[in-house]
Amino acid sequence: MIPSRVIEQKRDGGAIDGKALAAFLAAYLEGSVPDYQMAAFLMAAFHQGLDAEETEVFVHTMLHSGTVLDLGHLPGPRIDKHSTGGVGDKVSIALAPLVAALGIYVPMMSGRGLAHTGGTLDKLEAIPGFRTDLSLDEFQRVLGEVGCAMIGQTAEIAPLDGRLYALRDVTATVPIRPLIAASIMSKKLAEGLTGLVLDVKVGAGAFIPEEHRAIELAQTMVEIGVGRGLPTVALLTAMDRPLGYAIGNALETAEAILCLSGEGPEDLRVIVQLQAVEMVRLAEPGLAEQAAVSRVEAALDSGAALARLARLVEAQGGDTGVIDSPERLVTAPERLDVVAAGAGTVLAVAPKMLGQGVVALGGGRRNMDQKPDLSVGFQMHVQPGDEVSAGDLLATVHARDAEGANTGEHVVRRAVTVGDVEQAPELRQLVSHRVDERGVVPL
Ligand code: URA
Numbered sequence: 001m002i003p004s005r006v007i008e009q010k011r012d013g014g015a016i017d018g019k020a021l022a023a024f025l026a027a028y029l030e031g032s033v034p035d036y037q038m039a040a041f042l043m044a045a046f047h048q049g050l051d052a053e054e055t056e057v058f059v060h061t062m063l064h065s066g067t068v069l070d071l072g073h074l075p076g077p078r079i080d081k082h083s084t085g086g087v088g089d090k091v092s093i094a095l096a097p098l099v100a101a102l103g104i105y106v107p108m109m110s111g112r113g114l115a116h117t118g119g120t121l122d123k124l125e126a127i128p129g130f131r132t133d134l135s136l137d138e139f140q141r142v143l144g145e146v147g148c149a150m151i152g153q154t155a156e157i158a159p160l161d162g163r164l165y166a167l168r169d170v171t172a173t174v175p176i177r178p179l180i181a182a183s184i185m186s187k188k189l190a191e192g193l194t195g196l197v198l199d200v201k202v203g204a205g206a207f208i209p210e211e212h213r214a215i216e217l218a219q220t221m222v223e224i225g226v227g228r229g230l231p232t233v234a235l236l237t238a239m240d241r242p243l244g245y246a247i248g249n250a251l252e253t254a255e256a257i258l259c260l261s262g263e264g265p266e267d268l269r270v271i272v273q274l275q276a277v278e279m280v281r282l283a284e285p286g287l288a289e290q291a292a293v294s295r296v297e298a299a300l301d302s303g304a305a306l307a308r309l310a311r312l313v314e315a316q317g318g319d320t321g322v323i324d325s326p327e328r329l330v331t332a333p334e335r336l337d338v339v340a341a342g343a344g345t346v347l348a349v350a351p352k353m354l355g356q357g358v359v360a361l362g363g364g365r366r367n368m369d370q371k372p373d374l375s376v377g378f379q380m381h382v383q384p385g386d387e388v389s390a391g392d393l394l395a396t397v398h399a400r401d402a403e404g405a406n407t408g409e410h411v412v413r414r415a416v417t418v419g420d421v422e423q424a425p426e427l428r429q430l431v432s433h434r435v436d437e438r439g440v441v442p443l
Pocket of ligand 1: 084165179180184
């Protein structure tokens with residue numbers, strides 16, 4: 001295998017022979033193909049795509065680049081969920097303890113911020129002391145004791161995905177549909193699951209904004225999962241506006257805690273509940289939908305889910321004081337309120353601009369070595385459709401310094417459009433499609 005030949009073939013639109021592609025990926029993992037050659041390949045793949053066979057090579061090589069867990073000793077079903085990435089998407093932090101409180105094991109391996117989207121690991125690390133770098137032994141111990149555990153790929157789980165994920169983040173090569181599918185499914189298949197729920201984001205803030213392509217992504221992932229014996233269900237959820245009001249790592253963690261406290265935004269709660277219901281039904285096939293809904297509501301309303309989050313935080317070394325006092329999360333020194341210049345309807349809150357704004361404030365990565373500032377971001381006060389008067393709060397910028405606050409204000413002013421209600425674009429339905437092995441069902 002000659003790396004430049006593999007790159008050239010992809011650049012020119014050819015399909016790469018399976019053995020050559022596997023060798024190229026293996027050489028990248030062991031270091032003889034450097035980042036710059038892999039980056040060139042990824043950019044070629046961005047333009048030329050990857051076919052089903054190439055995608056399969058990615059899934060297989062990523063999955064077997066590390067340990068594949070066997071969690072068969074656990075006395076219950078093992079179900080996880082993964083999102084394709086969005087802005088304000090803090091669902092996992094509320095969902096994992098909620099589902100664990102229902103007696104389902106949730107061995108969750110998440111990602112870091114990717115391009116303009118945030119990552120669950122970064123959000124969790126906004127909790128002082130919280131460790132996402134557990135060894136696999138520690139991970140399994142926490143999972144057994146608490147019912148859920150949350151870590152990243154580590155060097156042991158799908159390390160090839162970990163390397164490629166970080167490289168794609170900083171080389172503008174995230175939106176390659178088959179690679180998103182392979183990246184997500186390799187991690188999930190390594191977790192030793194008995195069921196998987198996928199949250200496929202669709203709309204301007206998603207990596208794959210167009211509905212028909214998002215459906216294809218969902219179908220590809222469901223096929224990969226089911227083809228390997230993992231029952232997999234995908235929900236398409238709206239990302240034409242941010243989810244909830246908080247955007248930025250610590251702010252989002254606080255909002256996820258609020259959600260489990262019975263407060264917090266309606267859209268977040270709906271998505272958390274619907275995904276939890278899917279997870280419960282994968283854990284117990286045949287259970288009536290209404291029965292699953294009642295169980296999920298009971299775990300939220302009784303405080304069991306919030307208590308389970310506290311146990312998770314404690315087990316992973318974090319400050320459990322954040323549960324009652326979210327101000328103990330890392331906080332930014334500078335705050336700036338941005339108010340509406342005039343009256344009208346909020347026509348749009350552009351998710352990608354705000355996600356990129358978080359990166360501009362220092363809350364994401366511009367290169368692979370950068371550590372994000374977890375405290376910065378935007379606390380929005382409006383969602384599309386809200387009516388505002390001149391002087392009403394649109395957002396509060398959380399920044400490191402006055403310069404960051406000014407940058408943040410500029411971002412908010414571009415991202416939030418206020419105008420005449422007649423011009424309001426139609427919003428996507430919060431959850432629009434369900435995809436499983438039987439097909440695609442519009443909801
Ligand atoms: N989430 C992942 O884990 N991988 C991707 O490529 C995109 C979102």
